[in-house]
Amino acid sequence: MNNQPGSERNLKYIMNRLFSLGLKREEVPAGSPGSFQHEAWIRKILKEKASKRADLKTRLEDILFIILDTETTGFRPEHGDQIFSIAAAKIKNFKVVDQFSQLINPCVKIPEEISILTGIFEEDVKNAPTLDEKSEAFLRFLSGGMIIGYHISHDLAFINHFLWKRYRSSLKQPALELALITERLVGSETFETLDSAASYFNIECRNRHTAEGDVLIMAELWRSLLRLCKEKGIETLEDLYVTMK
Structure with a gap:
């Protein structure tokens, strides 16, 4: 009580x-x-x-982008799957200006196949804080920028499910899908996985399938895409949205 x-x-x-x-x-x-x-x-x-959020005329180098990734026990938060690792990085004008990484105690079993994939086992998170205990810290980090990630709808689904159950709220800032941006800017290929996009730009994939590792890979990918935007004359957020249509 x-x-x-x-x-x-x-x-x-x-x-x-x-x-x-x-x-x-x-x-x-x-x-x-x-x-x-x-x-x-x-x-x-x-x-x-x-x-204070970026408007459509804001130049891309002036926007604070927040790359986000989570590791989860499954794919259905509504069926009880939980986040057990979360990471993010802030990028502005091609530079990583801040990072966040945290193991989370999901309070449910991590399936063996997920542990093998991520290298994170139940003993690694049993003494970690719960998502509720770290919610203020990671929400502070995510505020004030534009969220971006690879298959970002998965990460947002888990975070917003938690926020709705706990606070009857959700993340308010816009989010961009890195896979879609990559495909639109390259124009000749599909990139179903982060590995395929990283390979195209010759980005080394270290610590793949960990939230922190994937965020750093995505940071390198986003810098490559920003350079491609410059080459193509895509200067503002509006230009980028038009390219993504």
């Missing part, structure tokens, strides 16, 4: 909800409200954050 006073539980829930929507701790003023009677204040803050 939770013996935490009701008002304190309510305030903690509200703060976690705000953080899950991308609000940073320093943006929450002292004496924040302890109930949702101040929804107008919440909407105002979140609207201000949304207004």
Whole structure:
């Protein structure tokens, strides 16, 4: 039974909800409200954050891209599959400016075939924090940029499933699919896997099928694609969206 006073539980829930929507701790003023009677204040803050996102005319080198990858126990979060590793890297103007990596205790069994593929076994995560315990840290890291990844819908499905169950919310920023961008920019091949895209650009695949390793491979791929964008005269976010159609 939770013996935490009701008002304190309510305030903690509200703060976690705000953080899950991308609000940073320093943006929450002292004496924040302890109930949702101040929804107008919440909407105002979140609207201000949304207004800072890149618009279509923003040059690609000025956009903060956040490469994201997860390792999961299966493919169906709605059936109980869970994240057991998460990693991300921030890239701006061709440079990796920050990184995040964390093993997660999924609180469910990691299938043997998944452990063999990733090299991560149950003993590696049994003392790791749960996703709930690390949610504020990784949501802070993901906020304020445009998410990008290979088969990113898989990663977003797991994160948003968690956020909906825990906070009745979801990630708000836009996301780009690296596989699609690669195929549109190259124009002559399909790239069903990250390995195939990396091979095309002569990128070495180290620590493949680990979240941290795959993020670094994707970072190299994204830099290669940004250079290709320059060669093709694709300068803004709008140019990139047109290319992806």
